[in-house]
Amino acid sequence: xxxxxxxxHSVTLERDKCKGCTNCIKxxxxxxxxxxxxxxxxxxxxxxxxxxxxRVCPNRAKAALTEELKDIARFHHPVALIPPxxxxxxxxQVSPGTIAAALQAIGFHRVLEVGLAAEYVTEAxxxxxxxxxAPRPLISSACPAVVRxxxxxxxxxxxxxxxxxxxxxxxxxxxxxxxxxDMGVFFISxxxxxxxxxxxxxxxxxxxxxxxxxxxxxYGQILPILREVEPLPGYPQASHVGTxxxxxxxxxxxVSGRSLAVHGIHHVINICELIEQGCLTDxxxxxxxxxxxxxxxGCLTVENPFVAETNLRHTALTYPRGQGHRPKVAxxxxxxxRPITPRKxxxxxDDTTRAMEKLLLLKETEKELPGLDCGSCGSPSCRTLxxxxxxxxxxxxxxxxxxxxxxxxxxxxxxxxxxxxxxxxAGGEGEAIDFE
Amino acid sequence: xxxxGRQCLGKKAFLELEYQMEGRDFSVAGTAxxxxxxxxxxxxxxxxxxxxxxxxxxxxxxxxxxxxxxxRLLVHIEADGIGLTAVDEGxxxxxxxxxxxxxxxxxxxxxxxxxxxxGMGLPNIKRHADGMxxxxxxxxxxxxxxxxxxxxx
Numbered sequence: 001x002x003x004x005x006x007x008x009h010s011v012t013l014e015r016d017k018c019k020g021c022t023n024c025i026k027x028x029x030x031x032x033x034x035x036x037x038x039x040x041x042x043x044x045x046x047x048x049x050x051x052x053x054x055r056v057c058p059n060r061a062k063a064a065l066t067e068e069l070k071d072i073a074r075f076h077h078p079v080a081l082i083p084p085x086x087x088x089x090x091x092x093q094v095s096p097g098t099i100a101a102a103l104q105a106i107g108f109h110r111v112l113e114v115g116l117a118a119e120y121v122t123e124a125x126x127x128x129x130x131x132x133x134a135p136r137p138l139i140s141s142a143c144p145a146v147v148r149x150x151x152x153x154x155x156x157x158x159x160x161x162x163x164x165x166x167x168x169x170x171x172x173x174x175x176x177x178x179x180x181x182d183m184g185v186f187f188i189s190x191x192x193x194x195x196x197x198x199x200x201x202x203x204x205x206x207x208x209x210x211x212x213x214x215x216x217x218x219y220g221q222i223l224p225i226l227r228e229v230e231p232l233p234g235y236p237q238a239s240h241v242g243t244x245x246x247x248x249x250x251x252x253x254x255v256s257g258r259s260l261a262v263h264g265i266h267h268v269i270n271i272c273e274l275i276e277q278g279c280l281t282d283x284x285x286x287x288x289x290x291x292x293x294x295x296x297x298g299c300l301t302v303e304n305p306f307v308a309e310t311n312l313r314h315t316a317l318t319y320p321r322g323q324g325h326r327p328k329v330a331x332x333x334x335x336x337x338r339p340i341t342p343r344k345x346x347x348x349x350d351d352t353t354r355a356m357e358k359l360l361l362l363k364e365t366e367k368e369l370p371g372l373d374c375g376s377c378g379s380p381s382c383r384t385l386x387x388x389x390x391x392x393x394x395x396x397x398x399x400x401x402x403x404x405x406x407x408x409x410x411x412x413x414x415x416x417x418x419x420x421x422x423x424x425x426a427g428g429e430g431e432a433i434d435f436e
Numbered sequence: 437x438x439x440x441g442r443q444c445l446g447k448k449a450f451l452e453l454e455y456q457m458e459g460r461d462f463s464v465a466g467t468a469x470x471x472x473x474x475x476x477x478x479x480x481x482x483x484x485x486x487x488x489x490x491x492x493x494x495x496x497x498x499x500x501x502x503x504x505x506x507x508r509l510l511v512h513i514e515a516d517g518i519g520l521t522a523v524d525e526g527x528x529x530x531x532x533x534x535x536x537x538x539x540x541x542x543x544x545x546x547x548x549x550x551x552x553x554x555g556m557g558l559p560n561i562k563r564h565a566d567g568m569x570x571x572x573x574x575x576x577x578x579x580x581x582x583x584x585x586x587x588x589x
Contacts, residue, residue: 155477156487273470276487277494278560347480352515355479356450362478363451387478 075184084246190298
């Protein structure tokens with residue numbers, strides 16, 4: 001195997017805050033976390049930056065690495081890309097123009113709605129579906145956590161991902177077409193997966209963005225000044241179609257034919273399994289979003305996902321139905337240029353014969369475990385502990401039930417031995433032996 | 437016995453597994469298929485082999501769940517490929533040639549209402565496997581074997 005590739009991850013651990021509980025290991029969709037030495041450890045090549053661990057951590061020890069507001073000052077002309085999900089964080093009375101004005105007040109020179117770019121992507125996806133009549137279904141590439149989930153857990157579905165660029169990259173291209181000088185393009189991100197997709201893109205050589213800020217941070221910065229600013233003219237820039245992308249089901253509305261929308265990473269996994277089993281071949285298109293209710297429910301957002309979804313729905317109603325004047329975008333901007341390759345990380349050994357032996361050992365080890373999936377060993381399930389044992393990352397005695405059972409047996413043996421008295425002693429167990 | 441396509445895997449399996457299933461227990465088919473898929477991934481089979489095996493395992497298990505009273509799905513894994521055997525106690529198949537046609541189904545209306553039994557099971561297995569064989573006795577049950585063989589360079 002070639003050298004281990006380096007992975008950038010937005011999701012990180014703040015070691016001091018981690019108590020070594022097992023909440024994050026249990027919820028991780030790619031079994032990418034273990035607890036070792038009382039702290040969570042992320043297995044780099046498995047992490048897809050979905051942010052589930054950030055969501056469930058009771059001690060707020062999991063965090064997302066993002067740029068901070070002060071970082072935009074590195075550029076003469078910082079531009080903010082606002083995704084529709086950001087609008088969902090505010091009541092629908094707060095207009096997009098007001099939000100844009102507030103973003104300018106905190107330092108951005110220009111603001112571009114990602115919803116505008118989503119409209120180009122909607123058209124490109126429709127074209128792609130027409131040009132690729134089989135196989136079915138095809139899967140949206142818009143959610144970077146889902147793309148990485150497929151790379152890690154569903155390698156055979158990688159070819160079903162639609163090779164159309166995600167809206168934020170298209171938005172960055174539009175911003176740069178219009179821009180001048182030393183421009184810095186920043187995304188206001190609802191999730192760590194999009195931050196990672198900027199630092200380490202899949203399907204393209206490099207990102208057109210310079211960074212991403214946490215939606216929660218930006219929300220906190222503009223909330224106090226929303227009342228003080230006058231709405232900027234020229235908003236909305238996008239139409240109803242593109243603005244609906246921030247909530248689940250919105251993307252599907254732009255696609256004709258039988259399509260399915262799924263949200264929440266564990267539901268996405270179920271759908272991927274059904275696709276793999278050949279159950280969804282009568283669907284054209286699968287919209288799949290890692291977060292509950294869609295991007296509005298990302299783990300860097302502030303509002304409840306379902307409240308945010310409703311807010312966005314109402315805001316989108318104020319957007320024009322038809323598409324107005326739109327800048328031209330070069331066709332190549334809309335297509336992914338690099339293959340989406342599966343991450344081959346589950347193989348138990350590089351050598352297939354050895355891998356088979358290890359799988360056999362894994363099955364044997366699994367049988368000796370209690371099947372309670374308690375997580376006390378630091379692995380998310382008994383099956384995973386068995387896998388870790390086979391990979392040399394754990395021992396079977398890491399299972400506390402297994403250990404207790406061994407201690408019990410040992411104790412019984414000790415009691416048994418303690419009861420034994422040498423035959424030379426009175427009351428000993430030795431029987432009278434007839435020496436003749 | 438009716439045999440279709442390429443035969444067959446002969447080497448000793450390094451791993452044999454068995455999944456027991458009851459008729460009408462729909463969730464078990466998907467669970468078995470995804471567990472089999474996980475193991476094949478851990479061995480390092482090519483994605484295409486894994487995908488085809490997953491489809492065949494799922495369809496074979498669904499056949500038991502939909503049609504039979506009870507049955508077993510046996511998985512045989514060797515370096516050259518995967519063998520799947522579905523053995524059931526059930527009504528059997530009166531006309532195998534008919535059942536191999538797409539759209540032919542004997543599933544009851546209640547099963548069809550649930551979206552199953554579209555008559556795609558056996559043809560789908562034939563399409564995704566490199567070979568299959570069916571042995572059936574009306575009133576007793578059916579044994580279905582299918583092979584997915586890794587191409588050798």
